[in-house]
Amino acid sequence: MTKLEEYYNKFNEEKRLSSRHGQVEFRVSMHYIEEYIKRVCMQCRLQANNDGYVECDEEDNRCIKILDIGAGTGRYSIPLSLKGYDVTAVELVKHNVARLKQFAEKQGANLTAYQGNALKLKKFADETFDLTLLFGPMYHLYNDQDKIQALNEAKRVTKKGGYILVAYCLNEYAVIMHGFKDGHFKEALDKGKLDKNYKTVSSEEDLYEYVNIYDVNSYNEACGLERVKIISPDGPADFIRESLKAMTEEEFDLFVDYQLKNAERPDLIGAGSHIVDILKK
16 A cells, blocks of 8 residues: 555545635636536537537536546545536545545435546546546656656547646645744755755655646646646635634635635736646647
């Protein structure tokens, strides 16, 4: 069993995602997922009209095929399946796959779930999916070659004209929170976990990998992928967890609305703990 599997066998992913800061990330991310599903539907209908085919039924969501790579316990897979989309979930950790299937059955979600690796999606033919989510794997791939391979595999299985949404953990969040706020900055420098430019240096024992926008740009260039937009799904939410907990429901809804309206602001993209890069094949 790898350190990552040991970690997720104990880590309560559902608790994190149901927390207030986790809800911000989820609600904003779902907003953009649904936006790009609509774009896929629009492209499909336009192509059908151009080719003289009968338009697909707008009420039939099963025509949209979604792949969720690194699906965890189903935080995105299950809600998308319940909306009627044809969802396939791939997750590395066997424990998570079992919980995903358990939760899906309990909630009546009709989806397919496999144990698999983002670096080799051999179960799937080229250009199978309209929308591909890569929301977990980039957190745990520790070198550029593996990240590029995962991105290329996601590209391969996505249809031409389809979209790939990729999530990353951000370098400055780790430096500010774990380094300065939690008092591990000097220790990280001494152990070589920060380079001279204060870029994190992660390995498997650290579990998480942190990047900056320049890293992400280089992965896209290596894979020949076009960015549509890049967003901050959580903004400052991870930095103000205790404040979020203290908010009333009305105040919290206003914060989510604030983040929805500011998620695309270039001056705020690097200010959160995550980014989601939205790419078109």
